[in-house]
Amino acid sequence: MIKTLIVDDEPPAxxxxxRMLATHKDLHLLAGCGSPETAIxxxxxxxxxxxxxxxxxPEGDGFGILEAIWGRHDPAVVFVTAYSHxxxxxxxxxxxxxxxxxxxxxxxxSALTRVRDHLARRTTTxxxxxxxxxxxDRIRLLDLNAIDYVRAEDGYLRVHTGTRSHLxxxxxxxxxxxxxxxxxxxxxxxxxxxxxRIRELEILAHGEMRLTLNSGDTLISGRAYRDQVRTALGxxx
Numbered sequence: 047m048i049k050t051l052i053v054d055d056e057p058p059a060x061x062x063x064x065r066m067l068a069t070h071k072d073l074h075l076l077a078g079c080g081s082p083e084t085a086i087x088x089x090x091x092x093x094x095x096x097x098x099x100x101x102x103x104p105e106g107d108g109f110g111i112l113e114a115i116w117g118r119h120d121p122a123v124v125f126v127t128a129y130s131h132x133x134x135x136x137x138x139x140x141x142x143x144x145x146x147x148x149x150x151x152x153x154x155x156s157a158l159t160r161v162r163d164h165l166a167r168r169t170t171t172x173x174x175x176x177x178x179x180x181x182x183d184r185i186r187l188l189d190l191n192a193i194d195y196v197r198a199e200d201g202y203l204r205v206h207t208g209t210r211s212h213l214x215x216x217x218x219x220x221x222x223x224x225x226x227x228x229x230x231x232x233x234x235x236x237x238x239x240x241x242x243r244i245r246e247l248e249i250l251a252h253g254e255m256r257l258t259l260n261s262g263d264t265l266i267s268g269r270a271y272r273d274q275v276r277t278a279l280g281x282x283x
Contacts, residue, residue, distance in 0.1 A: 047072060047073070047074040048072055048073050048074065048095045048096050048161070048162075048165065049074050049076060049092060049093070049094040049095045049096070050067065050073045050074060050075050050076060050094055050095070050096045050097075050098070051076045051078070051079065051085070051088055051089065051092065051094040051096070051097045051098070051121075052064065052067075052075070052076075052078040052079070052097075052098045053078070053079045053080075053085040053097060053098065053099045053100055053103070053108065053111065054078065054079075054080065054098070054100040054126065055080045055081065055100065055102075055103050055104055056080075056100075057078075057080070059100075059126075059147070060078040060080070063098060063126065063154075064078065066151055066154050067154070067158075069151075070155075070158060072162075073096075073158075076088065076092050076094060080103075080104075081103060081104055081105065081106075082103055082105060082106035082107075082110055082111050082114075083105075085099075085103075085111050086111060086114050086115060089111075089115050089119055089121070090115070090118070090119075093119055093121075094121050095121055095122060095165060096121055096122045096123075096124070096161055096165075097121045097122070097123050097124070098124050098126050098145075099111065099112075099123055099124070099125050099126065100125075100126055100127055101125060101127040101129065101132050101136075102127065102129070108125060108127075109132075109135070109139070112139060112235065113235065113268065113269070113270055114270060115270065116232075116235050116268065116270040116271060118270070120219065122142045122161050122164050122165060123136075123139075123140070123141045123142060124141065124142055124143045124144070124145060124157050124161065125141050125143075125144045125145065126145045126147065126149075127144075127145075127146065127147065128146065128147040130146055132144075134200065134201065137201050137217075138198045138199075138200070138201065138236060139198070139218075139235045139236065140198075140217040140218055140219040140220075142157070142160050142161050142164045143156075143157040143160050143161070145157055167220065168223060173224050173225075173226060174190065174224040174225060175190070176188060176189055176190060177190060177193070177205065177214070178214075179205070179212045179214055180214070181212075186212075188205070188207065188212065190225065190226075190229070192207040192208070193205055193206070193207055193225075193230075193240055194206045194207060194208065194239070194240055194243045194259055194260075194261055194263065195237060195238065195239040195240065195243070195259070195263070195265060196218065196221060196230075196237070196238050196239075197236055197237050198217075198218045198235075198236040198237075199213070199236075202214065202215060202216075203215070203216050203217075203218060203221060206261075206263065208261055209261075218232070218235075218236065218237075218238060221238070222238050225238070228241075229241060229242070231274070231275065231278045232271060232274075233255075233257065233265060233267040233268065233271050233275055234265070234266065234267055234268040234271060235268060235270075237265055239257065239259070239265060241278055241279070243259045243260050243261070244257050244258075244259060244279065245258050245259060245260050246258040247275075247279065250266070252269055253269040253272040254266055254267055254268070254269055254272075255267045255272070255275060257275075
């Protein structure tokens with residue numbers, strides 16, 4: 047069963063989505079939430095597999111909820127909103143789909159097909175040995191040892207290798223799963239880095255850190271990733 051949470055500050059919208067989802071027997075619907083505070087508490091308590099997430103909420107937004115839980119949970123996310131202009135940002139942080147209100151049953155069913163595929167790939171996708179990079183009519187097989195870090199960029203991924211970079215298709219979450227959890231570390235919702243490339247770190251305000259790599263590049267870690275960065279680098283949490 048796919049544990050599913052709905053976050054929307056409008057009760058009629060939550061009830062409508064619950065009715066539409068009830069036709070899918072592989073979903074286990076949790077109680078809906080109407081604010082960032084209750085949503086974060088529900089995410090911590092229930093650890094849902096899937097979240098339908100509104101963007102505009104009282105005293106916060108959907109992106110802030112994800113920022114708060116990153117590093118602890120990584121549910122599949124389908125944004126549900128009346129505004130189209132957040133779509134690029136949503137897919138940059140690995141949203142599975144983006145539903146524009148008002149949507150119909152067919153569009154919702156299509157989103158759920160994507161969710162099932164996404165969740166299935168988490169358990170069946172084999173690890174990478176080398177990373178294929180398209181270069182015109184050629185495909186270069188990039189040695190994983192050459193990768194310093196990867197950043198999500200306008201719906202693509204930019205792979206940094208020393209003084210060069212390569213643009214590839216895909217999502218950061220899927221790539222990290224295939225690169226290996228010990229060699230590569232997610233330090234921000236849009237950045238993963240090879241751990242042995244980190245040369246130095248500086249503690250900043252509000253739980254952020256500035257990481258300096260062997261290449262001289264610097265990266266800023268997100269607050270939600272503080273503990274896992276410190277653990278990966280052998281520092282007390």
